[in-house]
Amino acid sequence: MAEIAFRNVTKRYGKTLAVDDASFTVADNEFFCLFGPPLSGKTTMLRLILGLETPDEGEVLIDGKPVNHVPPSARNIAMVFQNLALFPHMTAEDNVRFPLVERQVPPAQIAARLADAAAKLHIGHILHKMPAQLSGGERQRVAIARAFVRDPAAFLMDDPISALDARLREETRVELKRIQREAGRTLIYVTHDQEEAMSVADRMAILEHGAIRQIGSPAEIYDRPASTYVARLLGSPMMNILPATRTDGRIEAAGGALRLALPGAPGQATELGVRPEDLRVRAWDGSAEGRPATVFEVEPLGGFTVVTLDAGGTRLRALLRGQPDIRVDAQVALACDPARVQFFGAGGQTLARS
Amino acid sequence: MSAIRLEHLVKQFGAFTALKTMDLTIEDGEFMALLGPSGCGKSTTMNMIAGMERPSEGRILFGDRDMAGVPMGRRGVGFVFQNYAIFTHMTVRQNLDYGLRMGGRPKAEIASRTKAIADLLQLSDLLDRPAQGLSVNILQRVAIGRSAVMEPAIFLLDEPLSNVDAAFRAVMRTELKHLQRQFRQTMVYVTHDQLEAMTMADRIAVMDHGVLQQVGTPLQVYNDPANTFVARFIGAPGMNLLKGRPVETPQGVAIDLGAAGISPVLPPPQAAAARSAKAGVYYGFRPEQAHLVSAGQGLALPVTFVERIGARSILHLGNGDTAVKGVFENDLRATLGETAHIAPIGEAVRLFDAGSGAALRGH
Amino acid sequence: MTATAAPLKDLSQPMSVTAPKPQDEGRKLGFRLTLPAQVLVLFISLFPLLMQLYISLTDWSPLSGMAWPRAWEMWNNFANYTDLISDNRLWSALGRTLLVMVVCVPVEFLLGLGLATLFADDFPGKRIFYSILIMPMMVVPAVAGYMFYMLFQSGGPVNDILSSLLGTPVTVAWLSDPVLAMIAVMVADIWQWTPLMFLILLAGLVGVPEDQMRAATLLGAGPWQRFRTIVLPRMKTIIIIALAIRVIECFKIFDTLYIMTGGGPGVATETISVYIYKITTQDLIWGYVAAIALAILVVLSVACVWAMKRMARAQGDRA
Incomplete structure (x- = not known):
């Protein structure tokens, strides 16, 4: 049972600011994801929670108690490493048992905890196998079980499934989420894969240069990003962010290919953002407002189709459902639901509609 | 001239057969993706085309010219390695113009062609930087530019995007495909990522365990997979496949899917195909081609997970043998643990022989 | 700002991960723990050196009838070092040593490089040839010396074959x-030391990434072009190391040579080491011997430092 919090934490390595005045609270039993590009401070935050680093300023709190000077061994937090780090010469059972044997826990208690972990993680049937005989997902469960038997207050995971191939990642992330829900522990998870982050997280923190830019549920952040930076990080294809100009009560973007009647648009808006899935594309017949866009590339995904468009030198992407018959170099008209458009100011910040 | 023909190509490494009798024709100017999981023989095939490996059996022809005995330096193919194989002791420029310099081209020509390719790939500002220490995104473009500057008629790429970050990968996919469309080289692209193959290739050759499984356009392999391997491998998520047996119902033939219930009635040609399958069938449909229906119709399965990933939501139903996924808009309403009723839309159903895994084409 | 242009902006930033600095406390503790061992090593290497320096400034000899610590009684104010400059026999010996170096090291290098290139690829019987090739290196130099002494007798196998x-x-x-x-003497040296060159260069050659060689081949580079543009630049460091090792070794050439010719006929094959050995054991003027040894040490050290700097620079070019 653990609530983990940062209160104005700053950490420097020499001149590099690794964590910049970060504050957040991870609730008990929450699946919390730290998400950002490389070097945005994700891993440093994990190290601060583990106690491998001490904050230069601010406090790390576990269950409301400052732990800045509590050594890692006394924090009762388990880390599951990227490569899972199972001992290859031991069976799954011995791997799971290892931390307990090391701590000289009485045998009866070891058996009880082992049984508990095996039941919670559904690994009873594979305990006799060697790690090499296990699938990626099974290895994952064993690695988590090994951390679980110590009965940690919280788990930390640093990009645990990035080494798996795409198909297996899709399966494993769902599995992870299920394990966390069943095991009922706080989990702080680092990933650089936006799809994975959105899939697993209850809430997530978006990082840039060690600073937290936005915290919220994946849906909140996806639907209402706080800035262009956040907007670009989530979503594939990424959000179209276009310089916008205002002409008598309308907003125009992409060289006139996108014209929206938007009375509520904030005055200072310099850019507008449209998600690819919100962009509608149809053949140009001259009747639509504005100018046509040209189809630059068509990428069929099967269930969806990504269409890259060229409008007055601006590239934008539309994500269409199904397999529409759209050819490269065709002229198309663009439209979108004005309610789904975001506005950004000169500094990239999101502006509220008036 | 630059069409590639593989005739009965076999490659053995000792007792291990990496490639079993591959026949494939890659048309002049075509973008062909060799797609499959690691160890499926795709890289071996490409290395043989490049001349890095010698076929154990069979022939490779460029146009009508048999490539047997032609060393790799003389085949005139561009090759982009997975790890890029950048000459790290040289600058970006020295990498880009390497082939031209080795070929003893005039200085002015080297300079102008190098400049053209650097401009195209946005490397102009980096020309005099040492290649060592540049980011993978740049190295990847240097690797492509280094081959492209030679203007090869055949371009071979071995997982060139697997090391670059996700955002850049999406951009490079579009750019690569557009480049190929402009220059019309014959392009062979090896990848394990079905998304890359789907989005870029004119045709995809799906491979598994050294065997060619299916060749077709992206939408052909997506819509009409030749077998269960292709059905599962293509698409994200892959096709739902439920094992079952044909049963006669008052309305017609349907598939008894065990715990998942009875499928909607099959159209007559599929019904006939299903009846002929002795070992039973796999009932398949794409997660994107399903809808939620009212109770009593479709498959009734418990909701095990709902993933909302940006633009779409993936609904996970059932477990193990009855696992089914559906891809929906974000307005999807589903509660964990409750029973959902899902049915494939219109003509989305595909049947496969449960014994061989081969598609049962009911038409 | 288009959706496409956005990610391209940051491409030029090299990917690097700022690793946390190792903590100073850990470093200090490590220093303290290894201190006794370091002092011991320092003493072992420093003591003979200082003793040598001391003796080199005197006329001390084991025949002088006093223990070496009292050598100061025979202090001669750098006379040994001035003698050294006018010692013709020393300069001839040095000349011969340099001759051996100038002839043997390049021959060993070229032979070693050729063999390494040959062995970088697979061919039938490679393992057997490999073992035969590195055998000379494992022969005790004294045995090798005796072997060549026998071979080059006037009634010996070399003449028989000729x-x-x-x-x-x-x-x-x-x-x-x-x-x-x-x-x-040079033939013997080449026979014995080409294998070492071969081994070092082979290690370097195998370290040249296969993919880069293939990439160069596919870009139309011929074997010589590949060697010049890919192999040589990549092996620069290891080549310098190999040459440095052999140059230093050449200065020390002694055992094989001494058994074959004893430095003769006359002083015709007398190298530095042989000369020092002779004056040490025959003339017993140890003060002078110490001076020669120190002078050579200084010269070699300077050469080594120079070579190391070159190496560091060569590596700097690559980084």
């Missing part, structure tokens, strides 16, 4: 002729 090749009896007195003795 006789059968030429059809007339050949009775060259190899080790009695000043020039031929030198040649014989």
Whole structure:
């Protein structure tokens, strides 16, 4: 049972600011994801929670108690490493048992905890196998079980499934989420894969240069990003962010290919953002407002189709459902639901509609 | 001239057969993706085309010219390695113009062609930087530019995007495909990522365990997979496949899917195909081609997970043998643990022989 | 700002991960823990050096009837070092040593490189040839010396082979002729030390990434072009190391040579080491010997530092 919090934490390595005045609270039993590009401070935050680093300023709190000077061994937090780090010469059972044997826990208690972990993680049937005989997902469960038997207050995971191939990642992330829900522990998870982050997280923190830019549920952040930076990080294809100009009560973007009647648009808006899935594309017949866009590339995904468009030198992407018959170099008209458009100011910040 | 023909190509490494009798024709100017999981023989095939490996059996022809005995330096193919194989002791420029310099081209020509390719790939500002220490995104473009500057008629790429970050990968996919469309080289692209193959290739050759499984356009392999391997491998998520047996119902033939219930009635040609399958069938449909229906119709399965990933939501139903996924808009309403009723839309159903895994084409 | 252009902006930033600095406390503790061992090593290497320096400034000899710590009584104010400059025998010995170096090291290098190139690829029987090739290196130098001494006797196998090749009896007195003795000595050195060169260069050659070689081949580079543009630049460091090792070793050439010719005929094959050995054991002027040894040490050290700097620079070019 653990609530983990940062209160104005700053950490420097020499001149590099690794964590910049970060504050957040991870609730008990929450699946919390730290998400950002490389070097945005994700891993440093994990190290601060583990106690491998001490904050230069601010406090790390576990269950409301400052732990800045509590050594890692006394924090009762388990880390599951990227490569899972199972001992290859031991069976799954011995791997799971290892931390307990090391701590000289009485045998009866070891058996009880082992049984508990095996039941919670559904690994009873594979305990006799060697790690090499296990699938990626099974290895994952064993690695988590090994951390679980110590009965940690919280788990930390640093990009645990990035080494798996795409198909297996899709399966494993769902599995992870299920394990966390069943095991009922706080989990702080680092990933650089936006799809994975959105899939697993209850809430997530978006990082840039060690600073937290936005915290919220994946849906909140996806639907209402706080800035262009956040907007670009989530979503594939990424959000179209276009310089916008205002002409008598309308907003125009992409060289006139996108014209929206938007009375509520904030005055200072310099850019507008449209998600690819919100962009509608149809053949140009001259009747639509504005100018046509040209189809630059068509990428069929099967269930969806990504269409890259060229409008007055601006590239934008539309994500269409199904397999529409759209050819490269065709002229198309663009439209979108004005309610789904975001506005950004000169500094990239999101502006509220008036 | 630059069409590639593989005739009965076999490659053995000792007792291990990496490639079993591959026949494939890659048309002049075509973008062909060799797609499959690691160890499926795709890289071996490409290395043989490049001349890095010698076929154990069979022939490779460029146009009508048999490539047997032609060393790799003389085949005139561009090759982009997975790890890029950048000459790290040289600058970006020295990498880009390497082939031209080795070929003893005039200085002015080297300079102008190098400049053209650097401009195209946005490397102009980096020309005099040492290649060592540049980011993978740049190295990847240097690797492509280094081959492209030679203007090869055949371009071979071995997982060139697997090391670059996700955002850049999406951009490079579009750019690569557009480049190929402009220059019309014959392009062979090896990848394990079905998304890359789907989005870029004119045709995809799906491979598994050294065997060619299916060749077709992206939408052909997506819509009409030749077998269960292709059905599962293509698409994200892959096709739902439920094992079952044909049963006669008052309305017609349907598939008894065990715990998942009875499928909607099959159209007559599929019904006939299903009846002929002795070992039973796999009932398949794409997660994107399903809808939620009212109770009593479709498959009734418990909701095990709902993933909302940006633009779409993936609904996970059932477990193990009855696992089914559906891809929906974000307005999807589903509660964990409750029973959902899902049915494939219109003509989305595909049947496969449960014994061989081969598609049962009911038409 | 288009959706496409956005990610391209940051491409030029090199990917690097700022690793946390190791903590100073850990470093200090490590220093303290290894201190006793370091002091011991320092003492072992420093003591003989200081003793040598001390003796080199005196006329002390084991025959002088006093223990070496009292050598100051025979202090001679750098006379040993001034003598050294006018010692013709020393300068000839140095000249011969340099000659051996200038001839043997390049020959060993080229042979080693050729063999390494050959062995970088697979061919049938590679393992057997490999073992045979590195055998000379494992032969005790004294044994090698004796072996070559026998080979080059006037009635020895070398002359026998030459006789059968030429059809007339050949009775060259190899080790009695000043020039031929030198040649014989060099042949022995090349035989024994080419394998080391081969091994070092092979390690370097195998380290050249296969993919880069293939990439160069596919870009149309021929074998010589590949060697010049890919292999050589990548092996620069290891080549310098190999040459440095052999140059230093050449200065120390002694055992094989001494057994074959004893530095003779006359002083025709007398190298630095042989000369020092002779004056140490025959003339017993140890003060002077110490001065020579120190002078050579200084020269070699300077050469080594220079070579190391070159190496560091070569590596700097690559980083």
